[in-house]
Amino acid sequence: MSYQQVAAELAASIRSGQVPPGTRLPTHRDLARERGIAVGTATRVYAELARLGLTVGEPGRGTYVREPAGYDGPEPSRALPVPRVADLSFNQPLAAQQAGDLRRALRGLAAAGDIEALLRQEPPGGRRADRAAVARYLLGRGVDTAPANVLLTGGTQAALDTVLGAVTRPGDVLAVDALTYPGIRLLAAAHGLRLAPIPVTAAGPDLGALPRRTPVRAVYAIPTVHNPLGWVLGRRERARIVEFARARDCLIVEDGTYAFLEPSAPPPLQALAPERTCYVAGTSKNVAAGLRFGFAVLPDTHTAAAVRRLRTTTWGSPPLVTALATGWLSDGTVTRLEQTRRADAAARQRIARTALHGLDTIAHPGAYTVWLHLQPHQRMEHAAALLAGEGILVSTADAFATGPYRPRALRLALANPPLDELGAILHRLRVTLDTIAP
Known part of the structure; x- marks a missing residue:
């Protein structure tokens, strides 16, 4: 039997669900004995399954059936x-070394002096030391904020939910790009907000097209590496957003999810108008989508309301996730x-x-x-x-x-x-x- 035949049979079993994700497959020697093939042929079988993205080999631990690539939601x-x-x-970007990063980090947490602290409830929005770690990291993005204005959440979507819950009321108008991140539509519907689409041009959003009579409560913007259009707004376009917000006396919700991909971008909107900008981001794209760690930076006038929102919803990021994320932020892993x-x-x-x-x-x-x-x-x-x-x-x-x-x-x-x-x-x-x- 050729290695292609054996690989095809195993691949079919994995894809059908007969061999579920997480299953540890036989060793190369055991597979060779079971199938009546040479050990070298068994090695080629596992190499082919890995090439197909169906298995992952971990030195010293064996070969495992991996979870299907991509998000498998219920839709x-x-x-x-x-x-x-x-x-x-x-x-869901991942790097080859991240499994090793995770194991080392978990071993470090297990050896920590007060590991029991990870089982205790933290303040809504996180402990000051962890918020300070995020504030230090954000300096590299041009966001200069006090730890008290940083709130930790269970991902960027949770950060957006927290911000909208703190700064808007049902019936408010949220100005958004005519093409933008789909999650904001879902959140707007959940909060009872009305969307005011902003026409998009090659240079960015055309805020001047919004009628002056539209009572905008907040503008949702992705100025750096826009999703889905990829733009990085220049200084002039960013200044126009700030001018619009000040003229209309509305807030800015800045999404920095993909901002790390363009380190030479102009200053974020938060740096231009910190008194009216809520900055949100997380670790879903720069670290791992499954980490579910996010943060929101809010002006003084809205921080207390955001804390109350967290207290009545998710409370924030789980302590174990927070410890992993802030550890990686502080030691240079991120x-x-x-x-x-x-x-x-x-x-x-x-x-x-x-x-x-x-x-x-x-x-x-x-x-x-x-x-x-x-x-x-x-x-x-x-x-x-x-x-x-x-x-x-x-x-x-x-x-x-x-x-x-x-x-x-x-x-x-x-x-x-x-x-x-x-x-x-x-x-x-x-x-x-x-x-x-x-």
């Missing part, structure tokens, strides 16, 4: 009719991972530019996303369905649209596929789109 739209080839709908992410994202963009050359795309050269405009005869729902039939999951533009206009486009998230497979996946995507006849 029917995420159930593909064939085995998944790639999830281009959701970014800085190192951000450098790795920037190099990785730039490499993926180079691959995407080659694979998608000639198509109508928008992307920052160091971002993890590509905005792909389809041709007039290509409907985005049809395109997404065809790609799903090929095992490729993508996001359609309607997920990002906040107004009635739905551009004919797809958002491609580049972070999940193995780097050496990304070009082939994007080529497959392009070939599939080419099958859509005019």
Whole structure:
């Protein structure tokens, strides 16, 4: 029996769920004995399963079935009719060394003098020492704030929820880009907010297009590495947002989730208008999506309300997660991972530019996303369905649209596929789109 046959049989068992994620597979020697093959052939079997993204080998611990790549949520739209080839709908960047980072960090926590402290309840928003660690880290992003103005949360989405709960009331108007992060739509609906879409241009949001009679309570902005359009607003465009907020006497909610990907960006909005800007970010993209650690920086006038919001909802970040995250912020691990992410994202963009050359795309050269405009005869729902039939999951533009206009486009998230497979996946995507006849 060849290694391809054995690998195909094991791959089918894994994909069908017969062998669930987390299962420890036989050693190379045991697999060789079970299948009647040479140990060298067994090694090639496991190399092939790893190449397919189905297993992960850990020195000294064995080979394990890995969780499926990408976010597998309960939504029917995420159930593909064939085995998944790639999830281009959701970014979960990881680096090869992060499993080792986690083990070392957990061993360090286990050896700490007062590990019992991780089982105690912390103040809503976190302890001062942990908030100070985040404040020190944020200095590198141009956000200069006191620890008292930093609140720790269970992820960036939780930080946004906390801010909106503290600074808005049902019926308030939230100005948002006409194409923006989908999570803000969900939060606005949950808080009973009305959305005022801001037309987008090549240079950024056109705030002047909002009628002066619109009573805007807050502006949600992603000035650095925008999701999904990738822009990095210049100083003039940032100043216009601040001028708008001061003229309308409204707040700014600045999302810095992807800001680490552009270290040379102009100062954040929070630095330009700290008295009316709430800055949110987290570790989902620069460290790991599963860490669920976020933070919000609020002006003095709204910090107490945000603490009350946390007290009635999630309370903040769990102590164990906080200890991991702030430890990595303080010892330089996050800085190192951000450098790795920037190099990785730039490499993926180079691959995407080659694979998608000639198509109508928008992307920052160091971002993890590509905005792909389809041709007039290509409907985005049809395109997404065809790609799903090929095992490729993508996001359609309607997920990002906040107004009635739905551009004919797809958002491609580049972070999940193995780097050496990304070009082939994007080529497959392009070939599939080419099958859509005019």
